[in-house]
Amino acid sequence: MATLKELRDERLRKLDDLKKLGVNAYPAESARTHTCREVAEQFESLEGQTVKVVGRLIGTRKFGKLAFLVLRDMSGQVQLFLKADTIEPLNAPLSQLGMDELNLLDPGDFVEAEGVVIRTQTGEVSVDVRKFRLLTKSLRPMPTEQEGFRDKEERFRRRYVDMNVNRDVRERFVRRSKFWQATRKFLDDHGFYEVNVPVLEHTTGGADATPFVTHMDALDQDFYLRISHELPLKRLLGAGFEKVYDVGPRFRNENYTDEHLPEHIAMEWYWAYANWQDGMKFMEEMYRYVLSETFGTLQFDIQGKQVDMGKEWEVWDYATVIRDHYGIDVHNTSIEEVSTKLAENKLEVEKTDSIPRGIDKLWKHIRKDVVGPVWLVNTPKFISPLAKSSVDNPDVVQRFQAVIVGSELCNGFSELNDPIDQYNRFIEQQQMRDGGDDEAMMLDIDFVEMLEYGMPPACGLGYSERVFWMFEGVTAREGVPFPQLRSDIDEVTKSLYPNVKL
Known part of the structure; x- marks a missing residue:
């Protein structure tokens, strides 16, 4: 040959x-x-x-x-x-x-x-x-479909070959495009404006994640690549927008998993004068529309589990779920009790774990077995520093999370707009950060200043392309066209271009 x-x-x-x-x-x-x-x-x-x-x-x-x-x-x-x-x-x-x-x-x-x-x-x-x-005129032969192109590393490095030989892979990214088209159309049809917000930020926030850091020569200052769209979009509510969203990349300096990539596409919307219950109804309708437009069905077989996205969603109370599984009162517990339950369930106990981190790990241990669709509600305030407290119980917040086949597939809140409350929660997060928790939120004093000028009551929500990956039935790296890989040049290419330093 x-x-x-x-x-x-x-x-x-x-x-x-x-x-x-x-x-x-x-x-x-x-x-x-x-x-x-x-x-x-x-x-x-x-x-x-x-x-x-x-x-x-x-x-x-x-x-x-x-x-x-x-x-x-x-x-x-x-x-x-x-x-x-x-x-x-x-x-x-x-x-x-x-x-x-x-x-x-x-x-x-x-x-x-x-x-x-x-x-x-x-x-x-x-x-x-x-x-x-x-x-x-092509200079390299394309593998034939009969020969196949199956090596995962090769497929990821030469996705342009992969999509020619394995046309089902290319069709996947047609559906991915339809997913974001349908997302935009649904929001546009409901009166939302798409406004692109910065990727580079002085202070990044809106999620628990370690950011990437870069340097801007023009200003001679370090900037963070955004981990969320949240805080700039909520500034737009303070600026007078009532329905606003953005679709684009966000960056979280964490490891690859089947559900996470350091760079991925996400959407967040913010809706003035709406609350979390309005948001839940809105998202059930949005899920049905987007999935129907993308896949042509609301019935899915995901990891061997039958999921009906057309049925009525279940609603689970956070504290009740934790109490029923672990016997813990999330509002009256200690780090020792939480650590004990983590160890009993063979979950990792780290030195930097706090009560919020430990409780979240315990919940995720439950979540992995959920089929759904389920809304998780009444999350403790200490886990949700940007959400508005419940009127009935100040220890919980008005937050709703979609849980489907063991994964959180969207996260929404009645947004916190009390500047004093927000400042105090930022201080708590900053203390966690100063104590070694690199994923805790930074104190964003400019955002607090915006809230002092006034932001209307609002509901906000975000989801990422993990929603697409889940219903497509692929891992994160299979679900994007060009996943990041460690830089490497094969020996054939090196031999063909001897004058190029590779």
Whole structure:
């Protein structure tokens, strides 16, 4: 079997031959009248008409004065039928090839074909090509579907190959696009404005996470990459917006897991004059819409568990759940009692653990077995520093979390807008941070100042693309097009580019 270098050298020879003929193998202009799928599916109306199709060659067969090529674009594929007596000859200035130059083509090349829609004697819908142009000469062979492209490391490093060979992977990212389109449309249709807020922040907050740090030369100051969209969006409520959201990347300097990536896409919305109960009703409707638009169903088999997103959601009280499972009163406990329960359940006990951290670990131990959909409500205040306290019980906050198949798939609050209360909670978080908890929130005094000018009562919620990953049934790194990997260059590439320091 020929090596990659030998195959590449052969394609370079063909490229050189094309150049000698005066053919530009990488022209800027191309045209298309129909997709491959349209030609195949609309044969009855297109038969006998002239069309232009473009795409990548995935197969070539030549029999003397006849040739059959298979062309694929994003929509599908169609057969190209070439005959020596009807195809136009070489026209190098137009990058147009004739029958004699077909031997300079390879699977993987991009071409443009103009011809008449016909059905061949074998019944295959085809384009009887009259003009044939080269659009891109490929230098590396694409693995065939028969050969497969299954090595996970290779797939992640060369996702562009992965999506060509494993087309189900590419279709996944079509659905991912539909997921965010549907998210935006639902919010837009309900009167929300999308406002993009900064990625670089002096002080970052809105979540318990360790931030990435960078330096801005123009200001000679360190900045954080945002861990949340929350605080800038709530500043917009103070600025007079009543319904606002943002969709974009956020960054959390944590390890990879099946549900978490250091960089991922997330959405947060904020709705003035609404409370947490309004938010729960709104999100049940939003989930149904977004999932229907993305997947065409509300019935899912996730990790072997049957999930019906069309049914009525259950509502669980946080303190009741913890008491029933562990016998702990979350509002009257000690770090010793919490640590004991962590140890009894074979959960890690760290030196930096506090009561909030320990209680949260105990809840997540319960959460892993939840099927859902469930709303978890009445979270203790010490776990939720940005949420408004309950009128009925000042020890809990007006927070709601969607729990589905063991994962938290959104997080919403009646937003805290009392500047004194917010300042005091920031102080508590800062003390935790000063005590070694790198994930505790920073004191954002500018946000407190905004609250002193006044922010209306509001509900806010965020979800990330983990929602998509869950219902798609993939891990986090499978669920993004280009996951971060440790930098590495393979030996073949190093040998092909000896003058480049890699």
